[in-house]
Amino acid sequence: MIIGVLKEIKAEENRVSMTPSGVEVLVHSGHRVLVEQGAGVGSDFDDAQYAHAGAELVSIPAAIYAQAEMVMHVKEPLPPEYELIREGQVLFTYFHFAASEELTRAMLARRAVCIAYETITDQQGALPLLTPMSEIAGRMAAQEAAKYLERGQGGRGILMGGVPGVTPATVLVLGGGTVGAEAARVACGLGAMVFLLDTSLPRLRHLAEIMPKNCIPLMSSPATIRELAPKADAIIGAVLVPGAKAPRLISRDLLASMKKGAVLVDVAIDQGGCFETSRPTTHDQPVFEIDGILHYCVANMPGAVPLTSTLALTNATLPYALTLAKKGWQRAALDDAGIGRGINMAAGRITCQGVAEAFGLPHCPLETVLGRERTV
Numbered sequence: 001m002i003i004g005v006l007k008e009i010k011a012e013e014n015r016v017s018m019t020p021s022g023v024e025v026l027v028h029s030g031h032r033v034l035v036e037q038g039a040g041v042g043s044d045f046d047d048a049q050y051a052h053a054g055a056e057l058v059s060i061p062a063a064i065y066a067q068a069e070m071v072m073h074v075k076e077p078l079p080p081e082y083e084l085i086r087e088g089q090v091l092f093t094y095f096h097f098a099a100s101e102e103l104t105r106a107m108l109a110r111r112a113v114c115i116a117y118e119t120i121t122d123q124q125g126a127l128p129l130l131t132p133m134s135e136i137a138g139r140m141a142a143q144e145a146a147k148y149l150e151r152g153q154g155g156r157g158i159l160m161g162g163v164p165g166v167t168p169a170t171v172l173v174l175g176g177g178t179v180g181a182e183a184a185r186v187a188c189g190l191g192a193m194v195f196l197l198d199t200s201l202p203r204l205r206h207l208a209e210i211m212p213k214n215c216i217p218l219m220s221s222p223a224t225i226r227e228l229a230p231k232a233d234a235i236i237g238a239v240l241v242p243g244a245k246a247p248r249l250i251s252r253d254l255l256a257s258m259k260k261g262a263v264l265v266d267v268a269i270d271q272g273g274c275f276e277t278s279r280p281t282t283h284d285q286p287v288f289e290i291d292g293i294l295h296y297c298v299a300n301m302p303g304a305v306p307l308t309s310t311l312a313l314t315n316a317t318l319p320y321a322l323t324l325a326k327k328g329w330q331r332a333a334l335d336d337a338g339i340g341r342g343i344n345m346a347a348g349r350i351t352c353q354g355v356a357e358a359f360g361l362p363h364c365p366l367e368t369v370l371g372r373e374r375t376v
């Protein structure tokens with residue numbers, strides 16, 4: 001298969017979808033890998049390393065879109081790329097379609113095969129291509145909350161851990177999955193008092209066993225959120241219903257009950273955000289203020305730590321890229337239902353229910369598309 005690795009064009013996105021060592025494995029498995037010149041620079045990989053790994057360096061992204069059967073990215077395609085995408089071309093990247101009707105309609109119109117890292121599942125039902133970036137974003141979320149709580153950054157001016165004799169910050173984490181647990185762990189490590197909310201009782205039981213004593217796992221409910229939000233110095237949004245728009249857990253009205261200079265970090269912004277007042281921001285201007293509350297809503301947080309993120313991402317994506325390249329997407333999806341769950345769109349149809357529901361568009365089961373594909 002011909003595989004394309006593009007340079008990311010989203011603001012301050014320094015990751016690349018494949019390391020030189022990943023390219024080497026793909027090439028040794030018999031595939032051609034076209035890498036855009038300079039694609040790895042932000043992650044400290046130069047063109048010579050990719051050439052040494054067997055990649056063909058290409059200067060124009062359009063030439064990669066024209067030749068590659070599978071294009072790998074980190075973030076979703078942006079408007080300048082839309083018209084380069086060919087019918088039936090496999091795009092393998094984070095899409096987060098439920099957050100963008102424009103992207104959804106554009107990919108449908110291109111009739112691309114969109115395989116979303118974030119909805120592929122493994123045999124335990126976990127999200128193996130989302131998890132490493134969630135680990136990073138979760139840890140970062142606590143760091144960013146600590147930073148923006150500083151007075152000079154616009155925050156309340158409270159130190160996460162306090163000091164002996166002085167109360168630490170109170171942190172409310174909504175969602176106790178990968179992001180939430182990592183955020184809570186780092187906030188606890190800094191010494192904060194942490195409330196970690198989830199709707200899954202088995203998950204709360206597990207969290208109660210593994211988290212430190214200054215973390216209190218609690219059942220999430222509107223009443224509990226209403227009770228804790230006014231006490232919080234920082235709230236971290238970390239909920240997920242895979243493929244679907246994030247549930248809205250903090251309304252604008254609730255902001256009025258919160259402390260001025262408190263910080264909201266909406267990690268779930270890539271699925272539309274779990275605070276009513278959230279809108280996506282970028283690393284060059286990560287925060288904005290509404291009703292005296294600071295909002296941090298960067299949709300590609302791991303892009304800020306590319307030396308960690310690119311390695312972690314390739315560790316997770318490479319086995320899937322190898323399978324897709326070897327078998328083709330149809331066979332791969334038939335053999336592994338978890339890969340099938342990654343296919344959000346194919347043949348001009350939406351095959352992920354959450355995405356279809358987000359915009360009231362028709363859903364077509366993947367089996368139907370595969371049946372059609374098999375007969376053409």
Ligand SMILES: NC(=O)C1=CN([C@@H]2O[C@H](COP(=O)(O)OP(=O)(O)OC[C@H]3O[C@@H](n4cnc5c(N)ncnc54)[C@H](O)[C@@H]3O)[C@@H](O)[C@H]2O)C=CC1
Nearest residue numbers: 133134137175177178179198199220239240268299300301
């Ligand atoms: N902004 C960024 O740069 C990044 C964002 N993310 C996003 O962070 C979000 C969380 O990801 P993960 O932790 O990996 O997901 P996860 O699936 O591991 O955890 C989500 C948790 O939310 C819980 N949940 C669902 N509805 C809830 C509700 N109403 N109240 C409380 N808890 C609820 C679930 O039970 C689950 O435990 C996703 O939207 C993901 O895409 C992940 C990485 C980077």
Ligand SMILES: CC(=O)C(=O)O
Nearest residue numbers: 094133270299300302
């Ligand atoms: C998960 C995701 O969207 C990111 O790492 O940017």
Ligand SMILES: [Mg+2]
Nearest residue numbers: 127131177178
């Ligand atoms: Mg997870």
